[in-house]
Amino acid sequence: MRLIHSADWQLGKPFGRFEPDVRAALYEARFDAIDTLGRLASEHGARHVLVAGDVFDTDGPDDRTMVQAVSRMSRHSCRWWLLPGNHDYARSGGLWDRVRSSVGPTINVLTEAEPVEMEDDIWLLPAPLIYRHNLEDPTEAFGAMETPCARLRIGLAHGSIRDFGSRGESKNQIAPDRATRSRLDYLALGDWHGALQVDAHTWYSGTPETDSFQRDEPGQALLVELDQGSTPVVKPIRTGRFQWLMR
Numbered sequence: 096m097r098l099i100h101s102a103d104w105q106l107g108k109p110f111g112r113f114e115p116d117v118r119a120a121l122y123e124a125r126f127d128a129i130d131t132l133g134r135l136a137s138e139h140g141a142r143h144v145l146v147a148g149d150v151f152d153t154d155g156p157d158d159r160t161m162v163q164a165v166s167r168m169s170r171h172s173c174r175w176w177l178l179p180g181n182h183d184y185a186r187s188g189g190l191w192d193r194v195r196s197s198v199g200p201t202i203n204v205l206t207e208a209e210p211v212e213m214e215d216d217i218w219l220l221p222a223p224l225i226y227r228h229n230l231e232d233p234t235e236a237f238g239a240m241e242t243p244c245a246r247l248r249i250g251l252a253h254g255s256i257r258d259f260g261s262r263g264e265s266k267n268q269i270a271p272d273r274a275t276r277s278r279l280d281y282l283a284l285g286d287w288h289g290a291l292q293v294d295a296h297t298w299y300s301g302t303p304e305t306d307s308f309q310r311d312e313p314g315q316a317l318l319v320e321l322d323q324g325s326t327p328v329v330k331p332i333r334t335g336r337f338q339w340l341m342r
Contacts (some may be wrong), residue, residue: 102285103146103302107160133171147285148180148253180253218242222252237277250282
């Protein structure tokens with residue numbers, strides 16, 4: 096199967112230190128990235144887009160931000176899988192209940208740490224964050240998740256695979272060998288704002304639209320091709336409109 100791996104959209108990010116016209120352009124580019132991802136999925140025959148956390152910049156975005164996000168995703172035939180991250184964690188009665196009440200069947204909100212069968216014998220193992228900072232590895236539960244007759248086991252999580260120190264976006268530490276420990280064919284991660292390979296089965300996609308966090312290769316998404324018993328084939332694809340220059 097083929098899928099698109101993305102993360103860290105941070106929709107609604109205010110960009111408050113910029114002039115109004117620049118701020119508006121950066122704000123809108125985040126939503127335009129959704130359409131870019133939907134088109135990429137169609138062009139490359141990917142039926143699913145995995146978003147590994149921080150879909151929204153806060154856990155309480157305004158209605159306009161939420162409605163526009165849902166509207167943009169609904170334009171495309173692929174299925175969207177949305178994971179709460181540390182910016183938009185899954186508190187009870189919060190953002191994700193609002194999103195779930197307004198989406199159609201192609202948009203899936205993953206607020207429970209329970210496996211989901213995406214297609215026949217292809218299982219998605221989500222690790223949603225229910226607090227901004229979690230003391231335990233959010234992916235620890237993967238090992239105990241039952242996935243009957245699984246051809247593929249795909250993990251989806253948000254956190255630091257290594258100690259990024261002051262540069263990290265969250266305190267949620269993930270075991271560096273999680274894919275091996277939990278028998279994952281692919282582990283899709285978010286939190287690091289640039290595309291980064293951890294090992295053959297584990298990648299950060301980075302944010303699809305570059306921001307001020309200068310991380311590895313930002314402004315990209317990952318096209319991932321998976322086959323049972325094989326190493327994933329991962330291709331970074333440019334999605335960002337803007338480049339940020341340090342002067």
